[in-house]
Amino acid sequence: MKKEAAYYSALEGGRVKCLLCPHRCLIASGKSGTCGARANEGGALVSLIYGEVTSIAMDPIEKKPLYHFYPGSDILSIGTRGCNLQCPYCQNWSISQDHGASSRKYGPAEVVKAARAGGSVGIAYTYSEPIIWFEYVMDCAALARREGLKNVMVTNGYVNPEPLAELLEFVDAMNIDLKNFREETYRKVQKGGLADVLRTIESAHGKCHVELTTLIVTGINDDMKELSELTDWVASLDANIPWHVSRYHPSYRYDAPATDIDFMLEVCKMAKNKLSYVYCGNISGSYGWSDTVCPECGNVAVRRSGYRTKVDGVKDGACVRCGAGLYIRQ
Numbered sequence: 001m002k003k004e005a006a007y008y009s010a011l012e013g014g015r016v017k018c019l020l021c022p023h024r025c026l027i028a029s030g031k032s033g034t035c036g037a038r039a040n041e042g043g044a045l046v047s048l049i050y051g052e053v054t055s056i057a058m059d060p061i062e063k064k065p066l067y068h069f070y071p072g073s074d075i076l077s078i079g080t081r082g083c084n085l086q087c088p089y090c091q092n093w094s095i096s097q098d099h100g101a102s103s104r105k106y107g108p109a110e111v112v113k114a115a116r117a118g119g120s121v122g123i124a125y126t127y128s129e130p131i132i133w134f135e136y137v138m139d140c141a142a143l144a145r146r147e148g149l150k151n152v153m154v155t156n157g158y159v160n161p162e163p164l165a166e167l168l169e170f171v172d173a174m175n176i177d178l179k180n181f182r183e184e185t186y187r188k189v190q191k192g193g194l195a196d197v198l199r200t201i202e203s204a205h206g207k208c209h210v211e212l213t214t215l216i217v218t219g220i221n222d223d224m225k226e227l228s229e230l231t232d233w234v235a236s237l238d239a240n241i242p243w244h245v246s247r248y249h250p251s252y253r254y255d256a257p258a259t260d261i262d263f264m265l266e267v268c269k270m271a272k273n274k275l276s277y278v279y280c281g282n283i284s285g286s287y288g289w290s291d292t293v294c295p296e297c298g299n300v301a302v303r304r305s306g307y308r309t310k311v312d313g314v315k316d317g318a319c320v321r322c323g324a325g326l327y328i329r330q
């Protein structure tokens with residue numbers, strides 16, 4: 001399904017400039033931008049993926065991962081194809097980097113109806129990069145909001161400020177990837193920019209619920225000094241922002257060994273000195289880093305085993321034992 005895109009300007013000679021993300025692609029007629037999802041058709045920029053759903057499933061919200069936003073609930077999760085970054089180790093490359101991935105058309109009303117019928121807390125725009133699905137996400141999110149559903153984005157955060165501000169009017173929670181803490185690595189490896197992602201995190205914080213994820217990738221960001229600087233930055237913004245440390249496994253074009261588990265556990269210990277909520281994911285067994293523990297009294301507020309979640313130590317976002325706020329929306 002095609003739809004004229006938002007955020008572009010038409011230039012002389014039939015070219016267009018897409019203004020959705022910091023790439024600001026200059027696109028000649030008949031060509032598409034870096035993400036493969038937006039193309040110049042006769043001097044107009046069109047979204048090639050409006051309503052094109054490659055993946056749809058009712059997932060536990062902890063799978064996004066979101067551990068502090070309606071913990072224990074299910075959320076209808078949808079994704080499309082394409083991405084505006086190019087991580088060589090992408091764990092979802094079969095849809096993010098395959099511009100021909102097969103899809104089924106869903107109108108926004110159909111998605112909202114499916115979410116309501118399934119008892120979902122809302123809709124998660126996830127699996128690949130929802131920023132490049134901007135027009136569809138906006139239409140679904142506005143309708144979902146009217147129907148009392150929550151909107152969640154799982155995103156790389158590589159978006160320009162104006163479209164982000166528009167999204168934040170409808171988005172209730174974001175899990176934002178903070179892939180590393182080196183501008184040079186973002187430029188060379190992911191073909192993006194760290195400063196742009198940090199700006200997104202700062203803007204989203206306070207406007208919606210925010211959690212962060214960092215995939216620790218062997219040979220790319222498995223550096224304690226860098227990760228220590230990253231957690232310093234998060235703590236300076238808000239030490240209550242949950243940080244998910246996730247284990248890389250060889251995928252797509254990158255075949256370095258999976259991240260060393262002992263290193264990941266060291267990273268978690270380092271981070272816990274600065275941040276209230278640190279979680280270790282994508283490993284078999286939790287190693288003690290999947291429960292939500294009250295930072296004031298040590299009470300286990302939310303107990304997790306795989307995707308089984310028991311929420312019995314928190315009420316109205318606060319610890320039932322000592323009453324401390326746990327940065328939880330429920």
Ligand code: SF4
Pocket residue numbers: 018019020021022023024025032033034035036037038084132
């Ligand atoms: S959204 Fe796609 S087309 Fe637009 S600037 Fe970003 S990569 Fe380029």
